[in-house]
Amino acid sequence: MAKAPDAFRTISEAAEDVGVPQHVLRFWETKFAFVTPLKRAGGRRFYRPQDLAVLRGLKRLLHDEGMTIRGVQKLHRTRGIKAVAGGDVPELEVEGADVSMREPAASAAPNLSILRVALARVEAARMRMERALSA
Incomplete structure (x- = not known):
């Protein structure tokens, strides 16, 4: 049985959904303050649907569009999280x-x-x- 669209995802489910390895998601947490999954006891990460939208936008910007980490950070500062989630270049x-x-x-x-x-x-x-x- 599949999860509901608004259900939280584990890091493995999020990584599979976004199309990157789990360690990339952990790395993005260190570089982007706006990547903030919920952390439960024991440090387990849970990603909300809006987190997944941001991660998909990040992947598009960094991997597909070739933006730099600093470029995405600046995009977030100047245009906000919606621009990152939308993958706007x-x-x-x-x-x-x-x-x-x-x-x-x-x-x-x-x-x-x-x-x-x-x-x-x-x-x-x-x-x-x-x-x-x-x-």
């Missing part, structure tokens, strides 16, 4: 240039758009350094 504006919080996949060959993003990041960092040094 925003474009950021950095000194007039649109820069994604995505990182290129390790296996992907660099292309012009990735190089432009990297250049925009370097230029933004240079400008921040110049402002800090001149202050």
Whole structure:
């Protein structure tokens, strides 16, 4: 008999549902303060349906879209938990240039758009350094 849609899930059930190993869920708890399953006696984790929605969004952002951990943290700070759960990948504006919080996949060959993003990041960092040094 299957569980009801609103039933709590164990870490093994959550990991299977999201499509990642259990240790990844535990790691995400250390990196994202908003990943907070209920913990019962003995430290057993139980995930609510809204927790699973957030975990699915995290997986999409980190694994499918190639966002960085810092990028997801910033997304949460700026747009909230709904943006993370929805798996929304925003474009950021950095000194007039649109820069994604995505990182290129390790296996992907660099292309012009990735190089432009990297250049925009370097230029933004240079400008921040110049402002800090001149202050």
